[in-house]
Amino acid sequence: MNPVLFLLLALLTLTAALTVVLHPKPVHSACALVVTLFVLSVFFVALDAQLIGVLQIVVYAGAIVVLLLFVIMLLNLQMESHAFGPGWVVAAAVGGGLMLAAVLVSQVWWAPGGAGPAVSAEFGYPKEVAQLLFTTYLLPFELTSVLLLVAIVGAVALTKKGLQ
Amino acid sequence: MTPTPISWYLTLSAMLFAIGVAGVVVRRNIIVIFMAIELMLNAVNLTFVAFARALGTMDGQVIVFFVMTVAAAEAAVGLAIIIALFRTRETTNADELATLKW
Numbered sequence: 001m002n003p004v005l006f007l008l009l010a011l012l013t014l015t016a017a018l019t020v021v022l023h024p025k026p027v028h029s030a031c032a033l034v035v036t037l038f039v040l041s042v043f044f045v046a047l048d049a050q051l052i053g054v055l056q057i058v059v060y061a062g063a064i065v066v067l068l069l070f071v072i073m074l075l076n077l078q079m080e081s082h083a084f085g086p087g088w089v090v091a092a093a094v095g096g097g098l099m100l101a102a103v104l105v106s107q108v109w110w111a112p113g114g115a116g117p118a119v120s121a122e123f124g125y126p127k128e129v130a131q132l133l134f135t136t137y138l139l140p141f142e143l144t145s146v147l148l149l150v151a152i153v154g155a156v157a158l159t160k161k162g163l164q
Numbered sequence: 165m166t167p168t169p170i171s172w173y174l175t176l177s178a179m180l181f182a183i184g185v186a187g188v189v190v191r192r193n194i195i196v197i198f199m200a201i202e203l204m205l206n207a208v209n210l211t212f213v214a215f216a217r218a219l220g221t222m223d224g225q226v227i228v229f230f231v232m233t234v235a236a237a238e239a240a241v242g243l244a245i246i247i248a249l250f251r252t253r254e255t256t257n258a259d260e261l262a263t264l265k266w
Contacts, residue, residue: 001167001168002167002168003166003167003168003172006168006172010172010176013176013180014176014179014180014183017180017183017184017203018183020183020187020196020199020200020203021183021184021186021187021190021191021196021200021203026193026195026196029196029199030199033199033202033203036180036203036206037206040206040209040210043173043176043210043213044209044210044213046168047173047213047214047216047217048217049213049216049217049225049228051225052209052213052225052228052229055229055232056209056232059232059235059236060202060206060232060235063236063239064202064235064236064239067239067240067243068195068198068199068239068243071195071243071246071247072195074247075195075246075247075250075256077193077195077256082192082257082259083191083192083193083196084190084191084192085189085190085191085192085259089189089190090190092189093185093186093189093190094186094190096185096186096189097182097183097185097186097189098182100181100182100185101178101179101181101182104178104181104182105175105178105179107178108171108174108175108178109171109174109175110171111170111171111174111218114169114170115166115167115168115169115170116170116217116218116219116220117218117219117220118220119217119220123220123222124222124225128222129222129225129226129229132222132223132226133226133229136223136226137226137230140230141230144230144233144234147233147234147237148233148236148237150237151236151237151238151240151241152240154240154241154244155240155241155243155244156244158241158244158245158247158248159244159247159248161251
């Protein structure tokens with residue numbers, strides 16, 4: 001990816017992420033989250049992870065955020081009177097967040113490798129990822145199906161009325 | 165035209181993660197806290213994909229696949245808990261849901 005394009009998209013991502021955290025209306029936060037997730041999928045494709053980029057849009061922007069918006073509207077959440085914690089908590093969070101970012105960035109900024117080694121044209125295609133998924137990672141892959149089943153049953157059981 | 169170095173992606177992901185952490189601390193609405201957690205998960209996903217590209221192996225992308233699965237399950241169960249809480253307590257403010265805190 002062109003570095004100038006990267007910087008523009010990175011700016012958009014950070015702005016949208018800050019909107020998620022700072023906007024007092026939950027619906028606006030959710031919409032900003034969609035923007036963040038879409039731009040991240042562009043980065044995934046730029047990093048030769050085409051399948052992950054598509055999954056990002058389908059699973060995150062398509063399913064998870066729609067579920068979030070659905071719940072926000074179901075609970076009829078409007079502008080909040082106390083969206084943020086007390087002043088000292090906000091100050092501590094901003095300070096801590098800046099420090100965390102500084103530490104992480106100082107560690108990764110000097111990461112070697114430039115733009116990474118040359119890879120085959122099929123790198124990140126569904127066939128290649130699936131090959132790994134069905135050989136090396138077969139057991140975790142099968143276990144995720146159990147996890148999803150448990151999650152479905154748990155979600156239904158939790159929201160069922162009169163089940164105390 | 166030189167391509168973007170991997171360290172730039174890692175830097176972006178570090179900043180996104182920090183924003184997510186700060187969001188979990190400052191916000192009081194549990195749904196927005198939930199969104200900040202999703203933000204952190206996505207920052208980590210970007211790191212995985214960037215390292216997968218830097219090392220030229222696809223294992224990182226498979227891990228992202230698993231992280232997405234867990235995030236989807238987490239979203240389903242987490243939102244179900246939020247709905248159940250709202251039914252009994254009529255609030256989504258984390259400060260009023262502190263029975264288990266101390």
